């Protein structure tokens with residue numbers, strides 16, 4: 001979809017009625033302002049879900065077809081915000097995957113830019129790991145693993161299946177949303193980049209969020225799919241531990257999550273890495289596999305990082321293998337007292353992590 005054409009199509013055809021355009025080129029809806037205002041009660045403060053860098057997000061319910069929606073409203077029409085809006089609509093219009101947030105439609109006028117998404121009733125990962133819902137601990141271990149796998153699958157789709165390939169550039173906990181079944185949906189494509197065929201990396205202005213940025217990107221602006229892999233590695237550690245990617249230490253120093261996790265890995269104290277709210281209820285072998293994989297993803301050398309499809313394979317392999325082992329053990333007579341928690345699980349083809357990494361400053 002050509003953005004300029006889309007823009008013209010919105011500006012020129014903007015009317016007071018919803019128009020559905022389900023052609024291949026324009027598979028979303030052009031919402032009317034009236035409909036969105038009605039759905040969000042005129043962007044009432046009570047309906048506000050949250051606020052990001054470029055605008056606020058509101059909950060709404062459409063009445064034509066009864067549907068819960070989330071509406072992102074750009075707060076200022078700066079060139080930057082306009083660009084983010086344009087990129088987000090363009091990218092979301094191109095992609096369809098069970099682990100990517102669905103675009104419902106958008107609205108454009110002289111002084112409003114609105115994007116309408118599917119509403120995600122279980123909010124973002126950040127609310128569960130660090131926010132209002134963290135105390136409830138709704139994310140047990142199997143849920144955490146399935147969220148990690150789902151996010152990895154969404155990213156693998158962007159990197160390997162979308163045409164042209166897409167780099168997200170802002171993978172982080174607040175951009176992983178959870179649907180009614182806690183299925184992960186990667187969101188927020190405002191910083192995404194389309195990668196023309198045959199291009200392996202590009203140099204761009206750095207966008208993204210501190211704590212999640214790959215060192216070569218933060219320092220030199222070198223962007224490639226492996227920058228998303230790095231951010232995913234940080235996210236994976238965050239999912240496991242509920243630690244923030246960057247932590248302020250007394251005295252004002254900052255420590256990133258990899259620096260925090262590395263001594264535990266060296267000592268083999270993997271249990272200490274798990275979120276204490278799990279109260280020890282996690283699969284030790286899966287935990288070890290996930291931590292080692294996260295360290296591979298955050299290797300300071302981008303060439304040593306796995307691809308997202310390898311990440312999916314290893315994570316799924318670990319979960320499937322463990323499921324099978326546990327089932328087999330449950331079927332076996334319990335004569336040797338083995339409780340099925342193998343602390344020495346070797347992830348299939350899982351390479352050894354190089355822990356002697358040199359960390360380039362990410363702040």
Ligand SMILES: Nc1ncnc2c1ncn2[C@@H]1O[C@H](COP(=O)(O)OP(=O)(O)OP(=O)(O)O)[C@@H](O)[C@H]1O
Nearest residue numbers: 049050051052053054057070117118119120124174
């Ligand atoms: N479709 C949705 N359903 C439910 N909540 C959503 C939806 N889209 C966004 N949100 C929530 O709205 C809030 C604001 O999102 P937004 O993406 O604007 O900012 P952010 O991710 O917190 O920060 P940043 O601007 O750095 O991306 C976040 O808490 C996010 O989880």
Ligand SMILES: [Mg+2]
Nearest residue numbers: 052174175188
């Ligand atoms: Mg966001």
